[in-house]
Amino acid sequence: MALVTTKEMFKKAYEGGYAIGAFNVNNMEIVQGITEAAQEQKAPVILQVSAGARKYAKHSYLVKLVEAAIEETGVDLALHLDHGADFEICKSCIDGGFTSVMIDGSHHSFEDNIAVTRRVVEYAHDRGVVVEAELGRLAGIEDAVNVSEADSSYTDPAQVEEFVTRTGVDSLAIAIGTSHGAYKFKPGQKPQLRFDILEEVERRLPGFPIVLHGASSVMQEYVQMVNQYGGQMPGAIGIPEEMLREAAKMAVCKINIDSDIRLAMTAAIRRHLVEHPDHFDPRQYLADARDAVKEVLPALDNLERALEAAKALLKSSGPSRKERTACRSAGVSASRSAAVLLRVCPVRGLWRYGCGGSMRVGYTVRRFGRPVRTGGGSADSRRRSWPPLFPRQAGSRCRY
Numbered sequence: 195m196a197l198v199t200t201k202e203m204f205k206k207a208y209e210g211g212y213a214i215g216a217f218n219v220n221n222m223e224i225v226q227g228i229t230e231a232a233q234e235q236k237a238p239v240i241l242q243v244s245a246g247a248r249k250y251a252k253h254s255y256l257v258k259l260v261e262a263a264i265e266e267t268g269v270d271l272a273l274h275l276d277h278g279a280d281f282e283i284c285k286s287c288i289d290g291g292f293t294s295v296m297i298d299g300s301h302h303s304f305e306d307n308i309a310v311t312r313r314v315v316e317y318a319h320d321r322g323v324v325v326e327a328e329l330g331r332l333a334g335i336e337d338a339v340n341v342s343e344a345d346s347s348y349t350d351p352a353q354v355e356e357f358v359t360r361t362g363v364d365s366l367a368i369a370i371g372t373s374h375g376a377y378k379f380k381p382g383q384k385p386q387l388r389f390d391i392l393e394e395v396e397r398r399l400p401g402f403p404i405v406l407h408g409a410s411s412v413m414q415e416y417v418q419m420v421n422q423y424g425g426q427m428p429g430a431i432g433i434p435e436e437m438l439r440e441a442a443k444m445a446v447c448k449i450n451i452d453s454d455i456r457l458a459m460t461a462a463i464r465r466h467l468v469e470h471p472d473h474f475d476p477r478q479y480l481a482d483a484r485d486a487v488k489e490v491l492p493a494l495d496n497l498e499r500a501l502e503a504a505k506a507l508l509k510s511s512g513p514s515r516k517e518r519t520a521c522r523s524a525g526v527s528a529s530r531s532a533a534v535l536l537r538v539c540p541v542r543g544l545w546r547y548g549c550g551g552s553m554r555v556g557y558t559v560r561r562f563g564r565p566v567r568t569g570g571g572s573a574d575s576r577r578r579s580w581p582p583l584f585p586r587q588a589g590s591r592c593r594y
């Protein structure tokens with residue numbers, strides 16, 4: 195198994211209508227948590243490293259941790275530079291073993307953004323590395339730079355074709371209302387994303403992979419846990435998971451997650467230390483933190499497996515109307531195929547089973563292994579051969 199680029203991943207994700215999770219890694223526990231979960235779920239995954247991560251952990255430690263993770267878990271993964279500010283950092287990561295880089299010229303003028311992006315693309319493509327760029331500007335905190343709401347701007351769809359054509363970039367991050375950090379909306383404010391912009395971008399760039407930054411959902415269970423065990427994160431709010439699902443069904447192929455990892459680890463460590471005031475071996479609380487990281491990814495289901503099974507299913511006749519209604523009542527987007535059903539399920543812990551005369555879909559949301567929400571519905575199935583893709587006990591999961 196090896197480090198791969200995102201090319202094949204994005205192609206499959208676009209065609210399959212799902213998105214790949216891209217997780218920021220800063221230390222060993224995060225690398226292990228994400229890759230072990232990816233291994234268990236057989237999920238494709240992107241590990242990304244920011245300038246801040248390189249400063250904190252050093253480039254070679256991070257690359258070697260990632261190489262070790264591939265050796266240990268056997269997963270294929272892409273190693274990506276997140277928010278590369280200039281050509282030099284992109285070059286350094288390309289030369290230093292990354293398979294993908296982001297050149298973030300979003301703070302430049304349109305022409306300067308094109309120029310720097312084009313330069314990185316030429317250097318990267320000559321070396322088999324793919325490039326993500328950004329048009330429009332997200333609000334929030336990036337690498338100690340705080341972009342105020344006033345300085346943020348939505349992507350102008352009228353610019354995307356020219357930008358992509360002139361730069362030759364492989365994927366594009368756009369601004370549709372997500373933002374970096376754990377405070378994306380104000381309490382009481384209705385979370386909203388500009389899906390109309392995404393739709394227009396997709397219309398202008400059919401088949402082209404779009405990236406969503408600032409996509410953490412800031413799970414409230416973790417916020418509560420942080421607050422309960424001595425932290426202070428009042429009013430932390432993220433992107434509702436159903437909006438991520440919606441985006442993934444459209445052209446979004448990569449969903450960037452950092453804050454959710456920070457939050458899960460912090461919650462776990464705070465809880466551990468309060469519950470075990472005598473512990474002072476870092477391995478004790480860091481093991482809990484690593485387990486918490488694993489809970490962030492389950493989000494991503496065994497998409498490959500789901501797709502394969504669903505393709506087989508589609509060769510028969512696809513879910514019946516009744517089954518789709520059952521999916522809806524289970525909170526799962528109704529769709530023509532079980533593949534879509536599985537990949538867009540709104541919560542972790544989706545399960546579906548049924549052969550012969552009936553089927554049932556449902557979900558169980560777990561946090562730290564504890565069920566916190568369940569739901570479901572049943573329907574008649576006209577197919578006798580519907581394979582039990584996800585035996586209930588297996589607790590297969592997906593999110594986007």
Ligand code: G3H
Binds near residue numbers: 247337338374
């Ligand atoms: O988009 C920004 C990421 O959350 C990276 O954050 O620069 O603090 O590592 P960082």
Ligand code: 13P
Binds near residue numbers: 218375376454
């Ligand atoms: P969050 O702060 O929403 O996790 O976004 C992370 C990100 O976009 C990294 O590039």
Ligand code: ZN
Binds near residue numbers: 408450
């Ligand atoms: Zn980002």
